[in-house]
Amino acid sequence: MAVGKQFNQFFGKTRFVVCRIFLHLSGAEVTPLLGILNQATRDAIAAEGDLQVLGEKLVDVCQALLQFNIYWKTAANEGDVLWDEAEAADYVDELFTDSAQRYLSQPDLAQSDLTQPGFSGKASDQAMFSLPATQNLVVMFTIAGEGEISELETNLADPEAMQDALKALINLHYQGRLRGIQIHFSPAQFGDELTDDQLLQNFPELVPI
């Protein structure tokens, strides 16, 4: 395997690192992050998935996460090194699908219709004024980068390693080495909740940091 690696390097093949990072934050104070995350996805859609724009949004999210580092609770990461671009593309797609099935892909319309303000009575009015702040927030990044990224190719279930990794993501954007970016987060918006049970059930790989 090591010989193969040297051969690939010798013949100038591009090395791709595809990896996914989970970061779970806990505490009601992390709610402002939801605004940053939603803004990021809206801007990315408005730019029709332009990688440059998505990279800038990734930088915003990483910087925000670095500021909230005292609320980091658990984390996980996984990834692989590939020499074939097509294989890397397949892996990136696969990770998107896997990340997306960890939360409700469709908003629960049946429930939200019942509680439209104006249609129902006092109960929902009260609910409108007292929104539950979520106790948990999970952010999932998937990136595909070129070259060797030693900060990401390690076990990130450690606060310092995670800080280095988030900084590395920011740097990768400015170095123009990112070829694929995905940002997922759960819950979707202020007022939705991610309970501890849901966390355990859908994110079994998280390790306390």
Next chain:
Amino acid sequence: MLRQLALLVLSLTLCWTTFACGSPSGMTANQTQVSTPVPPTAPVSNPSLNSGPTNSGEYSLQQAEYDDATGEYTLMLLGSTPPIYRTVDLQMARLTDEELQAGKQSYASINGDQATLHLTEDFKIGYVHNVTEAQVDPQTGQTETVIVRQESNSWSPFASSFAGAAIANSLFAPRYYVPPVYRSGGNLLGYGGYGNSYNGAVDNYRSRYNTPPAAVKNRQVLRTSGAVRSPSSSSSTPKRQTTNRSTGSGVGSSDLRQPFQQTRPSQTTKRRSPSFGSSGTRRRSSGGARRRR
């Protein structure tokens, strides 16, 4: 006797290692076998970015075509089997003056999975332009980009339409070229960007026009999931204790090149096992050599 045996074994080993190192596809097949217990039909052809003749050599060029939706070149080569060669990884160079004086025509030299076109100045590459339009899918309500129609045109990368081209062409070394901005009617002259790698050419194009070339832009597939696309349901949504998942949103985009459909192996359901990361328990035992915990 023993000496002869040793000689035989050593020469066999030498042969074996030479072949093992020689074919990169065999090597990657070995790699996957190490990391995952692949079914016995394992040595599938690697999903590569091109398809066509595997024997290297120089072939005279009958016709070349470029599709700006995928960035794919289709070459029709004389004297090769099969005659059609499709690739996205193509370098181009102008014929040198010596070759021109010798009366040489445009040709393609193929070396493994690397192709280089040597073109005369007036060679026209067929250019298929895809007119795209954002349409709303009536069933899902999502906006998607669809190809409305195709226009065909031609592109002459080495026709000296501007001064800079002459200088760049004087180097004659094969490089990667990106076609110029499309305009309907009339031959496309010159190039939009060039570089020593495909990404270098794309960057060159981007710095000139402040937008990625059409082929790259089309490759940036935006994927979204969750609540992003749907009109935001009122923020008075109650706690959802009934479901086992919370809400969430995701957005992703990549410009990695996908393999051609026909070269993609049929088994796509294989779940990769990560080679690094924090999840030590989910990893297969056979991949444990690279464990870092």
